[in-house]
Amino acid sequence: MIFPILILALVLRLISLNQSLWLDEATTAYVASHFNFGEIITRFAPSDFHPPLYYLVIRAWSLVFGTSEIALRMPSVIFGVLTIWVVYKIGKSKLAALLAATSGLLIYYSQEARMYSLVTLLVSYLVYWFMKKKWFLFSIFLLLVGMTDYPALLIIPVFWILAEKDWKKLAISHLPLAFSYFFWWPVFLRQLSSGLSVGASWSALLGETNFKNVALIPVKFILGRISFDNKNVYALIVIIACVIFGYLLFRSIKNLKLFWAWLIIPIILAALIGFKISIFSYFRLIFVLPAFYILVAQGISNLKKPWVYLFACCVLGVNLLGSSAYLLVPKFHREDWRGLVNFVESQKKDKSITLFVADSNMEAYRYYAPNAKIAGPEALKAGYDQIWLMCYVKDIFDPNDTLKSKVESLKYQKVGKYDFNGVVVWKYTE
DSSP, X not given: OOHHHHHHHHHHHHTTTTSOOOXXXXXXXXXHHHOOHHHIIIXXXXXXXXXXXXXXXXXXXXXXXXXXXXXXXXXXXXXHHHHHHHXXXXXXXXXXXXXXXXXXXXXXXXXXXXXXXXXXXXXXXHHHHHHXXXXXXXXXXXXXXXXXXXXXXXXXXXXXXXXXXXXXXXXXXXXXXXXXXXXXXXXXXXXXXXXXXXXXXXXXXXXXXXXXXXXXXXXXXXXXXXXXXXXXXXXXXXXXHHHHHHHHHHHTOSSOHHHHHHHHHHHHHHHHHTTTSSOOOGGGGGGGHHHHHHHHHHHHHTSOHHHHHHHHHHHHHHHHHHHHHHHHOGGGSOOOHHHHHHHHHHHOOTTEEEEOSSGGGXXXXXXXXXXXXXXXXXXXXXXXXXXXXXXXXXXXXXTXXXXXXXXXXXXXXXXXXXXXXXXXXXXXXX
């Protein structure tokens, strides 16, 4: 039965669900609580880099369940568990479902208040309806994919390559997407223009095509978002895991054209686009992970019986290593804005302020302290008892430490540096 695997998937996705929001999730919370449905489309979306569907879903959800950390993340949990069900239906394999259920990367993004869990579910269903030749449902899910995340549309060439005699029905199924994009196109062009205008530092962060980002795809797909302080140990684990998974993929190479195309073609296209537009990052390609696990499971099934259990245990062990490390070790959790805000606000005096190097990085702080005294660099002046200088992504917004230099030129003394899982703040006093 698939039911125990779905229960396992749900349980794993509920562990540590209440960890601190990070900046992008705080943006989701802000949109859900400060914009109505129309404003999400007309005011917020033009300045964002994504289609609006996920934000509309979260807005509707938040009106009922609120915007706590758990409430914001529960839709992604639900989408993640449903994805396991679709993997089972597509691959006709409980092992594939089990591997997807325990995947460290799928678990991570099933716990994030962003669109990646939703788009993975939608693409999985899209493949399912393509296999079943249910063209009306295929057209609906193609529209939903296109209004959730742009990179996921790189799945479309897969269907054209494999449609064979159904290309007319496939073409007609694109009409709802084409119709919606006829109206959405001006917004998309504004978003694209913003994406092309980002600086080199932003491009590197967002996902340009380079050797590192190429190498990260198999590593993160297999191990999830973890690493080890001992880089030699980490490298050894990566090599062993990649050899095991690579061998199993090789064993599945016959008669699975759809799944291989699903896995490879979007990655290749994203890499090519990534030379111009910064979209090439493993988490933006998470929608191909179901194909990855279906192929790995098929590779295991193609082995002779004594080896089936050994390799199944090895792959499951790698999955559990990655997922348990993420779930149980706090340093692998998200940025700890909650801990930082609680600490800083408890230490502040009456004449204190928290300064950011850019106004666009304040959502997470505002989420945890709506009435806190925070500001951008324009608020710097003499006379504060304390200045708490946020160093978040300063390499991008303030690479020359201009704000830090201005603070110190006003005779403030740096008396402390505090790191909350990647969110760093410096404390200055007069």
